[in-house]
Amino acid sequence: MITGLLHLHNFLRWFALIAIVIALIRSFGGMSNKKPFTKPDNLWSLLTLIAFHLQLVLGFALYFLKGWHSQLGEMSDKLIRFYSIEHSLGMLIAIVLVTVGRVSSKKMENDTAKHKKIFWYFLIAFIITLVSIPWPFREIVGRPWFPGM
Numbered sequence: 001m002i003t004g005l006l007h008l009h010n011f012l013r014w015f016a017l018i019a020i021v022i023a024l025i026r027s028f029g030g031m032s033n034k035k036p037f038t039k040p041d042n043l044w045s046l047l048t049l050i051a052f053h054l055q056l057v058l059g060f061a062l063y064f065l066k067g068w069h070s071q072l073g074e075m076s077d078k079l080i081r082f083y084s085i086e087h088s089l090g091m092l093i094a095i096v097l098v099t100v101g102r103v104s105s106k107k108m109e110n111d112t113a114k115h116k117k118i119f120w121y122f123l124i125a126f127i128i129t130l131v132s133i134p135w136p137f138r139e140i141v142g143r144p145w146f147p148g149m
């Protein structure tokens with residue numbers, strides 16, 4: 001079961017990245033050209049939120065099932081430090097930013113202000129996500145591009 005969850009967590013990363021990139025492109029175009037905030041704009045920010053929240057649930061499950069929480073004292077080990085703190089905390093911050101960005105954009109009256117809110121919150125979340133992913137080229141902590149590779 002744990003392997004299945006890990007594979008799903010690995011695969012859903014692409015869904016989360018594609019959704020946030022599309023939401024970013026749409027909101028950038030929307031705020032630069034003062035376009036109305038349309039249904040597809042809303043849909044892509046919603047899909048981003050869903051993907052990030054699914055990753056949160058899977059990530060937390062893996063965190064406890066694989067016992068990373070019990071290794072918090074071993075910060076001198078790069079692998080332990082990465083998964084028990086850096087990856088988890090970084091992603092948690094990104095997920096909060098995506099959530100706050102979307103929720104606060106909903107409260108804006110003006111469409112350009114909605115695009116702007118989403119763009120800036122999602123951009124920071126995107127950068128933190130890219131930095132926190134265990135890409136295959138990262139030493140020690142690196143994991144495959146796709147599940148089971």
Ligand code: HEM
Nearest residue numbers: 010013016052055056059060062063066083088091092143
């Ligand atoms: C959008 C958010 C996230 C993305 C894109 C993401 C991405 C990834 C990727 C690509 C892996 C490697 C999977 C593999 O080994 O095949 C991974 C592993 C992991 N992630 Fe995440 N993650 C996210 C959020 C989180 C969160 C919020 C937590 C915890 C609170 C978390 C905890 C973990 C853990 C514990 C592992 C597995 C380490 C192991 O093999 O034991 N992740 N994550």
